[in-house]
Amino acid sequence: MVKLAGYVERILYSSPNSDYKIIVVESEDGSHTCVGNIIINEGEYIVLEGEEIFHDTYGEEIKVSSYEVKISNDELSIRKYLGSGAIKGIGKTMAGRIVDKFGDKTFEIIENEPERLAEVKGISRKGALSIYEQVSNQRSMRDAMIFLQKYGVTTGLAAKIYNLYGNELFNILKTNPYKLADDIEGVGFKIADDIAGKVGIEVDSEYRIKSGITYVLSMAAQNGNTCLDINTLKSKSVEILGVDYDIDKYLKDMLIEQRIKVCNIDGVDFVYDILFYNVEKSVAQNLLKIRDGYEKFSINDDILKRVESGIDLHFNEEQMHAIKEAASEGVMVITGGPGTGKTT
Incomplete structure (x- = not known):
């Protein structure tokens, strides 16, 4: 494992679809090419750890596994950061004006007295506020990314989490990380449960048990079952959660929260x-509408024979029966293995 600290001299490549970057870091012992999912801008100071790798085209690189961005008050670094394009409305010329005016106090001014940016030629009070908001948001997002990386969350997923919750995510992760599984596509129970274990959520937490129940129901749906009987649901969720619990209590809560629906079918819940x-109910209602609104008609053997001769096909007995049923019913289901004539 290699440790490296230095300024980001250049960003050679930045993926348009992710946080993957190829950067050049200037440290005390020279320039180093580093690759990985990194949220950073030119001129910023980075402390990183990674693995040395060799690329056939680009030579020696460091594949970044973890990193931290440090705030630098070095005037050259501030000038590079502001002029890198990271802040909308500031180019290299404007970045030079700002640093010439405020020197190594630039970030302090932006964070604590942003209205003073309007003292710089070409920046309005509205523009000053925009710069403050962008710098603040970038710093908050980066802090959130680094925080989430500690719990094994990829940068792409971390971006989705931050975009939804903003700075509230810190509180959510520490109190109820299972909310992520409910709100964000790509965060399932397993990821949320792993985070919960790392932040110290108890295994018999109410949030964990309810999320576990939802997870078991979703896994059942992937296998074609839109519901589970209550005994199967409990046994499977106990297996997943590794803790026994009173299922009736939590089902009542989830009913009130409108997260589940319980139906008694032939005496079984x-x-x-x-x-x-809701999806199954909607499908059933639409099928009933089709059936009840269908104008039925009949097909006899003479009609079928004329059809056969016209399309140069021969229907077997089961196919002829299916065609007659389809004409007389608004909805029907045709089943059969490969090669049994369903398409015909």
Whole structure:
């Protein structure tokens, strides 16, 4: 493992679809090419750890596994950062004006007295506020990314989390990380549970058990089951959670929260995730509308024979029966293995 600290001299490549970058870091012992998912701008000071690798085209590189961005008050670094294009409305010329005016106090001015940026020629009070907001948001987002990386969250997913919650994510992760599984596509129970374990959430937490129930129902849906009987749901969730619990208590809470639906079928309680229940109910209602609104008609053998001769096909007995049923019913289901004539 290699440790490196220095200024980002250049960003050679920045992916348009992720946080992947190729950067050049200038340290005390020279320039180093580093690659990885990094949220940083030119001129910023980075402390990183990574693995030395060799690229056939680009030679020796450091593949970054973790990093921290330090705030530097060096005038040259501030000038590079502000002029890198990271802040909308500031180019290299404007960055030079700002640093010439405020020197190594530039970031202090931006954070604490942003209205003073209007003292610089070409910056209005509105522009000064925009610069303050951009610098503040970038710093908050970077802090959030680094915080999430400690819990194994990829930078792409971390960006989605931050964009939804903003700075509130710190409180959410420490109190109820399972909220991520409910709100964000790509964050499932497993990821949320891993984060919860690292931040010290108890295994019998109410949030954890409810999220575990939802997870079991979603896994059942992936196997084609939109609901589970209550005993199966409990046994599977206990297996996943590794803790026994009173399922009735939590199901009542989840009913009130409208996260599930319980239906009694032939004396057995079946539990649906509310999403799957609503989808299944909607499909059933639409099928009934099609069936009840269908104008039925009949097809006899003479019609079928004329059709056969016209398209140069021969229907077997089951296919002829299916065609007649389809004409007389608004909805029907045709099943059969490969090669049994369903398409015909």
